[in-house]
Amino acid sequence: MDSSSVNGSASGGSPPAQKRQRAKQACEPCRLRKRRCDSNMPCNMCTQFEYKCYYEKHPRKRSKLVEQHAIADGATGSSHSPEMIKSENNGNGTQPTVEDISKMRSMEANSGIAFTRLLGMRLDPSSGPKLFTFGWNLGSNSYIPPASTPITDILNQDQMYSLARLHFANVHPLYGFLDKDRTMEAISLRWSRPEACDMPDHLLCGVATLGILFSEGALTPVLPALVDSQKKTLESTSTMQPPCLADVQSWVVRCLYLRSTDHPHATWIASCTMMHLVEAVGLQLEVSSSVLHPAANDAENDPEIRRRTFWVARMLNSWVSFEYGRTRVALRGITAQLPTPKEGDYTADYVDLYSISCCLDPETSDKAGQWEEFLEKLDAYQPQHDGIALSKANLGLCGYRRLRLANPNLSGDIINKIINIGLRGLEAARRMAEKGMPWWHVANVPFQTICVFLAMDIRESLSHLATAMRTLEFVVERFRTVAMKEALKTARFLVRLSKKRKDEDSEVLGLSLKKDQPAEDPQPENLKAATTPSLPQPRLNGLSGLGGASGNSNTVGMEETPMTASSSEDWNLDVLNDSQFDWNYFLTHDMPAFNTFAPDGTM
Incomplete structure (x- = not known):
């Protein structure tokens, strides 16, 4: 068919054949199942098979070089390294990958609890049942949360104000995941109008414990009561009931306290619990369409505070796990944006350092x-x-x-x-x-x-x-502290062990330089010149007697004129062949003798 016929058919009376119009964007169920979608809401395929029809934005795939330049130029709204974005956010900015979405849907499909909510939303999206433990077990009516001491019985308002100011002056610049104004307002309400205070006691107790660490020690006697009250309340609320943002923040504070004062195992367990609560609240998700992690709309969930809480928690869990040689808690499909830098606040800088350390993960x-x-x-x-x-x-x-x-x-x-x-x-x-x-x-x-x-x-x-x-x-x-004294004793012990090994090596070297009897020498004729009586006695800067038979005379001579690095250049090499020269003493005389260790770690 020539061009004229094509043009003629195109301009003739019969209309041209219409090409199939592709949908601008397929819904997620059709895209994941690779089925044709008509882009309606809901689409025909989801209506037919009773799927939940929803749409998500997916960025175009770009080369790694373009992606890195975009991040470097601030296209993502952050100055953080591309390695951080790639390793934590799966290389796609703040969007999860297809694999992550598929795995998230599989997790939801595994859950009968999530299925209950999906069913209710399909029947009536406006009044579907909330995510709860329907039919999980028979339940118990006898559980009573253990009583914990109110913070008002431990501290007065002025003391709490003082400790909170210490916390925000010393801890907050590096771990800025709390709203200072909101915290100070909550303290005022807790002592004046308790019913109006929306900040739990366990979080206030955590702020007070860190404040005491940076205080002069006047309130140290109340520290055990604060720690015990926070621990009891956290274990009876956040780990027994669905948590909220304040619960996660309280666990972050507890991890900071344990990292400063307690055993690495306790710190690691607390950090892992903290990360599981992060997942339960959904802090790792910037915008969530997940059934298991519904979007939070309450007043306390400020987006910047949520991001900072997540990244501080992730940084703590990762570093504690690395230092303790344990596995960190890995979350899938992270979309939380990085913290926004603020003047006088180093949290974003700290996360920058964490981005460099991501390669330390043993899983990579x-x-x-x-x-x-x-x-x-x-x-x-x-x-x-x-x-x-x-x-x-x-x-x-x-x-x-x-x-x-x-x-x-x-x-x-x-x-x-x-x-x-x-x-x-x-x-x-x-x-x-x-x-x-x-x-x-x-x-x-x-x-x-x-x-x-x-x-x-x-x-x-x-x-x-x-x-x-x-x-x-x-x-x-x-x-x-007792722990620091033990650390110093251990360090001194290690140094002495290293010195002992070098002393023993020096002794071995000295023995190798001692000449045996001529009869035992494999080639004694090669060393006859060394034993001739005409050879002058060795002298070191006027020091005589080094070649004497008596070890005591050598010792006295050495004590009177200690050898220096410069004096060694005055030695005649013939002294190396003197059979009676005490090389063992010569090589070790300027080192103190290694005897034993005292119980306190001193020589």
Whole structure:
């Protein structure tokens, strides 16, 4: 058919054949099942098979380079790294992937509770039953929540105000997940009009406990009562009933307190509980169409506060799990946006540091050059707060342990990066200790730096070991806790073990330099010149008697004129062949003898 015939048919009386019009966007059930959709609401397919018909926006797929440039230029409204977006939000900005949506629907399909709500919504969307435990079990009418002490019986209003101000001055700049104005207003109402206060006692108790840690110690006697009241209330509410945002925030505060004072196991368990409550509330979802996580519309759920609570909780659980060697709680389909930077608030900066540490997750596979790139990014990161500087140093030490596992032979450049990160962490620890700031890394960074410097076992690291030891001793002197005293004893014990090994190695080297009897020498004729009587006696800067037979004369001579590095250049090499020279003493005379350990960890 030629062009004229085509034009003629197109302009003739018969209308041209109409092409099938594709739907602009398929609904989610049709898209996931790969069925034809007519884009109506509800569409014909969902009406026929009684599916819940809904639509979601899906961004076009872009190349990684374009995506990274878009993030770098602020297209996502954030200055955070593309690695963070990719690892936490599955590489699609703030939208879940098709796989995540499919898995979420499968989770809902597994749930009979969710099915009940879906059924009610299909029958009457305006008055469907809420998500609750219909038919879950027979139930019990005898459960009574355990009584907890009201905070008004523990503190007066002025004391609570004082502790809250300490919390917002010291904790809030790094972990800014509470609304300061709302909290202060709640404190006023709790003591004047309790029925009007919408902030639970367990959250106020948590704020007070952290405030006491940064106080002068006047209210320390009431600390156990506050901790016990918060613990009882949390375990009888948030873990026994569907939680709310305030419950999650209270668990975050509890995790911060446990990380500062308690065993790593207790901290890890609390952080995992916190993340399960995050999932129950749906904080990881920016806009939710999920049946299991309905969108929150109550007044306390400010979007920025929800985002900050989620990212602080995720950062805590991840880092505690990394440090304790346990599995973190992984959530699927994260769409929560990152915190918005504010003046005088370092929460967004802290999350930036967390974004660099995402590669430490053991679930991710190692790639070539991954750890070198991690240390370069970490070294280039400039913390704006000493608390963040301590976390940076801790991540650097963690990166060394991972890198050492992947490649035991590290380059000098990598070693220097790790040493410099550790030294800057020691400086931050000393500054925080001088101010009396009880952040956990004030103790952790000096101790772990000592361990890493000993593990490196090279002159570059051992030369800075004294700085790390003096910093740890300063922290112990400042806080004087039993745990810190035990940490110092352990650090000293490790240093002495390292020194003992080097002393033994030095002794072995000295024995290898001692010449045996000529009869036992395999080639004694090669060493005859060394035993001729015409050979002059060795002298060191006028010191005589080093080649004498008596060990006592050597000892006296050494004590009178100690050897220095410069004096060793005056030695005649012939002295190496003197059969009676005490090399064992020569190599070890300037080191104190290693005897034993006293119970208190001193020599």
